[in-house]
Amino acid sequence: MKKVIFTFLSLFLTFYLVNCEIEVKPSDNPPPPNRHETPPPARHRHQPNMESALHHLDKARAFLSRDRYKPARNHLRQAKHKLNKAAHNKGGHRARAIDFINRAMNNAHRRRVDRAIRLTDRAINEVRAGINYANTH
Numbered sequence: 009m010k011k012v013i014f015t016f017l018s019l020f021l022t023f024y025l026v027n028c029e030i031e032v033k034p035s036d037n038p039p040p041p042n043r044h045e046t047p048p049p050a051r052h053r054h055q056p057n058m059e060s061a062l063h064h065l066d067k068a069r070a071f072l073s074r075d076r077y078k079p080a081r082n083h084l085r086q087a088k089h090k091l092n093k094a095a096h097n098k099g100g101h102r103a104r105a106i107d108f109i110n111r112a113m114n115n116a117h118r119r120r121v122d123r124a125i126r127l128t129d130r131a132i133n134e135v136r137a138g139i140n141y142a143n144t145h
Contacts, residue, residue: 058091058102058135064090065087066132084116088113091105091109097142098142108130109131
């Protein structure tokens with residue numbers, strides 16, 4: 009019987025406290041800054057050449073997966089052109105992406121689809137890594 013009464017009272021108090029309005033007055037002083045707080049994330053810098061290269065690489069990969077070599081090579085060529093125009097602050101990722109694009113173009117020319125797709129994927133990863141590197145350094 010004691011358990012039933014205790015359970016009833018605890019439920020009643022919980023319900024009452026949840027439903028009653030508690031007025032909280034804002035303090036006039038703002039809270040002190042937390043010195044151990046992590047800094048805000050680096051602001052995303054707009055990188056049109058890198059983003060355009062990423063777009064062309066995605067298109068090239070789509071054309072390669074459908075065995076359309078000529079448009080794939082054209083998109084790879086445009087991606088390489090955009091990467092050559094991009095700033096040189098990518099920690100080596102831009103140069104590695106250009107190398108992968110050259111190798112992918114060579115394999116697409118020789119109709120080696122699987123290798124060209126793998127190299128295009130690696131180039132995409134390098135461009136993304138270059139964007140992230142430039143945003144954090």
